[in-house]
């Protein structure tokens with residue numbers, strides 16, 4: 154058939170070729186995309202344009218983007234004309250709104266900060282760019298960043314890509330909605346209480362919360378900046394573990410150590426992660442590289458929802474099939490941990506948050522908690538007993554009490570000592586079990602309906618724990634909620650307010666993503682990624698078998 158330029162048939166063919174190319178690019182795995190860019194089969198501009206369109210489509214459904222990065226097209230063109238290509242050449246990267254980038258507001262969901270001038274570029278953004286990546290969109294966060302409801306009065310509410318009536322998690326919830334919806338392959342977030350892991354679990358992607366400030370924290374907006382007992386960590390989020398691995402590999406380089414000398418100059422340890430099968434077999438044989446891994450489905454505060462329990466048990470079976478030994482493990486008293494965590498992050502009694510919220514329109518999701526935080530301490534303490542009697546939940550009562558903060562330097566120093574003691578007790582238990590790693594639920598429950606986070610905030614013990622300990626923790630999407638999981642709620646306890654709410658909000662949750670956390674000691678990022686990668690590979694193989 155002869156096709157004349159300008160004819161409807163010609164336009165149809167061009168559109169079909171364009172769409173099929175777009176679909177093809179979006180279906181490429183991280184490694185395939187990287188390989189096609191490096192070989193020149195794809196240009197940075199091609200990839201950027203495809204992801205820009207997809208990101209806008211996901212944004213339309215979820216409201217996950219706060220701004221488009223204006224110079225991304227120019228950067229892509231420039232990179233395409235450069236002869237030397239960095240390892241992340243042409244990879245589009247989405248960036249959490251709290252990362253400073255000159256020319257873009259960095260508000261943490263607070264209108265008050267909208268006009269504040271940002272002059273310095275976040276260190277990780279600088280390094281990513283140096284490695285060839287293209288920051289292309291900035292993504293939404295919750296007001297205050299201290300909740301997992303991704304909503305604020307400035308940019309609005311971000312929705313879950315799997316179910317628009319539900320939350321995508323937070324605080325890196327714009328990232329999870331975008332990546333989980335397929336609009337980005339790699340993104341950057343932050344985590345002081347679960348903000349990289351909760352959203353990955355709830356919106357179906359993966360993330361890594363590094364430990365010990367392994368990645369630079371320079372150029373992040375936070376509202377309790379002087380708080381140092383529990384440190385916020387920055388980290389990657391991605392569609393696949395290879396995205397996390399490559400991102401860590403490309404960030405742990407002299408450029409980052411030079412830009413931020415506070416970062417321990419530990420390069421990426423290839424030997425721990427290396428996926429070359431022969432080498433792995435060699436290492437396995439000669440180093441007896443089989444691990445002892447602890448697991449739990451109930452952290453001592455709240456039993457995980459049936460789907461979250463099943464996800465852990467499925468990962469346990471995979472790891473056992475790979476020769477590892479899985480042993481039951483229970484964290485050291487998580488109520489003790491929660492009190493220390495909350496007392497640290499709200500050491501000022503929540504004043505730093507109240508001060509900024511005073512100048513803002515308080516998001517609906519925060520009204521109740523902010524009201525509680527504005528009460529005098531004596532009343533909060535009294536109220537905590539009443540709340541415990543009514544809800545039968547320990548966490549709510551601990552939040553009210555510990556949220557009062559500390560009243561003297563002596564009390565602050567005691568808090569620091571108590572954290573050290575908790576860390577020592579936890580490590581002792583870890584060592585007694587001869588553990589190399591732990592797997593546990595990505596969170597206590599899957600994504601809840603928007604506006605209901607305050608009713609289930611007790612779930613955060615699943616993630617807070619590894620912030621207080623400063624351990625490495627990554628989350629991997631493992632499965633989706635099934636009807637059988639929902640039926641299994643008949644065996645789920647219903648004694649406390651939290652348990653009842655978890656049960657109630659799980660109605661209609663079929664199909665939602667479910668993640669599992671992989672935990673290692675401090676500075677074990679490579680080990681955690683290796684385990685996540687091995688499990689992900691097995692899950693892919695199983696899925697392929699099912700499809701055959």
Ligand SMILES: CCCCCC/C=C\CCCCCCCC(=O)NCCO
Nearest residue numbers: 298299300343344345346347348506610
């Ligand atoms: C300041 C108001 C909110 C109080 C809500 C209290 C409920 C639970 C406390 C901890 C919740 C932690 C959520 C995750 C926060 C996080 O990791 N933020 C990281 C910012 O980069």
